Amino acid sequence: MADSVDRIIAQWNATKPNLDVSAMGIIGRISRLENIHDAAIREVFARHNLLRGEFDILATLVRADPAGEGLTAGQLTAQTMVTSGAITNRLDRLVAKGYVTREVDPGNRRSVRVRLTPEGREVVDDALLEHVDNEERMLQSLSAEQRDALAGILSHLLTAHERG
Structure with missing residues (x-):
């Protein structure tokens, strides 16, 4: 075909x-x-009132900050591999939506920590479930063996390009 x-x-x-x-x-x-x-x-x-980049920030806070202590903008930049300007814009939108807060870091008053709000946690948890289901649907035509082979090939290719 x-x-x-x-x-x-x-x-x-x-x-x-x-x-x-x-x-x-x-x-x-x-x-x-x-x-x-x-x-x-x-x-x-x-459907969850999110842009892709906003989901990325919320998901990063869930996976990289399991204790809920918050991450600095620098830590978010390193975890998401986007520019600090993009992080700032995304955070501005997420703060306006009530999904994250920015708070002065008590350990370093020059630094700001970004934390999920309860509403942010709820929206990212709901979006994550639907997102994973959606990605499963996108790959449903592949067998488990084909998925493993494709993941391996793509990982090899990505690793080669990331090394430069």
């Missing part, structure tokens, strides 16, 4: 038969899947 990228690859093979476009097929499929999956993920978060 052919996918949407197969037609493009066939056209290139007919037009430029001496050019190996197999990498284009792989990257093209990854890109198209990302677009499809991103739309589905955004839909889930929208």
Whole structure:
């Protein structure tokens, strides 16, 4: 069964038969899947009054701060791998929604700690459950063995790119 990228690859093979476009097929499929999956993920978060980046902050607070002591903006930046400006914008929106608070760190008065509010905890817990179910649906066409193989291949590729 052919996918949407197969037609493009066939056209290139007919037009430029001496050019190996197999990498284009792989990257093209990854890109198209990302677009499809991103739309589905955004839909889930929208039902919880969240943007994708806002969910990322809330989820980071849940997984990286299990004691609920809060994380500094610097710690959030390191955990999410986005710029400090992006963190600030996301935090501003989350504070306005009542999902997080910013409090002066009692151990270092020059630092601010970000903490989940009870409402923030509830919204991220609800969104997380739906998000995981959504991701499971996106992968339902793969067997357990295929999922393991794909995860391994993608991990290998990501590791190679992260190393530079």
